[in-house]
Amino acid sequence: MLSHQRLVILDRDGVINQDSDAYIKSLDEWIPYPTAIQAIAQLSKAGWTVAIATNQSGIARGYYDTAVLTEMHDRLNQLVEKAGGQISHIAYCPHGPDDDCDCRKPKTGLMRQIQQHLGLESLEKAWVVGDSLRDLQAGSAMGCHVALVRTGKGFLTESKGFNLEGVMVFDDLAAFTEWLLSAEDDAS
Ligand SMILES: O=P(O)(O)OC[C@@H](O)[C@H]1O[C@@H](OP(=O)(O)O)[C@@H](O)[C@@H](O)[C@@H]1O
Ligand SMILES: [Mg+2]
Numbered sequence: 001m002l003s004h005q006r007l008v009i010l011d012r013d014g015v016i017n018q019d020s021d022a023y024i025k026s027l028d029e030w031i032p033y034p035t036a037i038q039a040i041a042q043l044s045k046a047g048w049t050v051a052i053a054t055n056q057s058g059i060a061r062g063y064y065d066t067a068v069l070t071e072m073h074d075r076l077n078q079l080v081e082k083a084g085g086q087i088s089h090i091a092y093c094p095h096g097p098d099d100d101c102d103c104r105k106p107k108t109g110l111m112r113q114i115q116q117h118l119g120l121e122s123l124e125k126a127w128v129v130g131d132s133l134r135d136l137q138a139g140s141a142m143g144c145h146v147a148l149v150r151t152g153k154g155f156l157t158e159s160k161g162f163n164l165e166g167v168m169v170f171d172d173l174a175a176f177t178e179w180l181l182s183a184e185d186d187a188s
């Protein structure tokens, strides 16, 4: 049982890699933010557990399949491991908006999958970092701390406004990571 919640759950598109309104449909279209890869490695090296919770409705829409998604996630894991870090679990929702599944954010099924995979009693005190309101809603529903990044759809999400308490806003994942690790230093 992982005792304390030094856990960060990341949204993928728009946080770790560039997003597109045309979906990320192939390995060639999956373009990571270099600073995000470094940030994930930094979190790992500082003893944080990193997991990912991502909606992938492009599968239900027929734009790509799970084999292509696996190629993207293998590349992501390679890059993070090469930078000295690791990703503990990638939870994805392959369903579409009309499939009424339990896992499409803002529902909490992906978060609960990560919780179960890590053997945690709760996700309270874990951090959820996303670029869309649904990411923050899913995290908030699980009692997590939530942070919005301005990359991907984040700037638009911020400009639209949201009625969620306690959302911290950062320019990107690197800025969130720098804040989190320095806040921890100050507290120690
Ligand atoms: O940000 P995460 O959860 O990692 O992934 C988001 C993607 O699955 C896609 O989600 C879609 O939303 P709809 O699924 O069509 O509502 C659109 O926002 C696309 O632009 C985006 O690439
Ligand atoms: Mg996103």
Ligand SMILES: [Zn+2]
Binding pocket: 092, 093, 094, 095, 101, 102, 103, 104
């Ligand atoms: Zn689903």
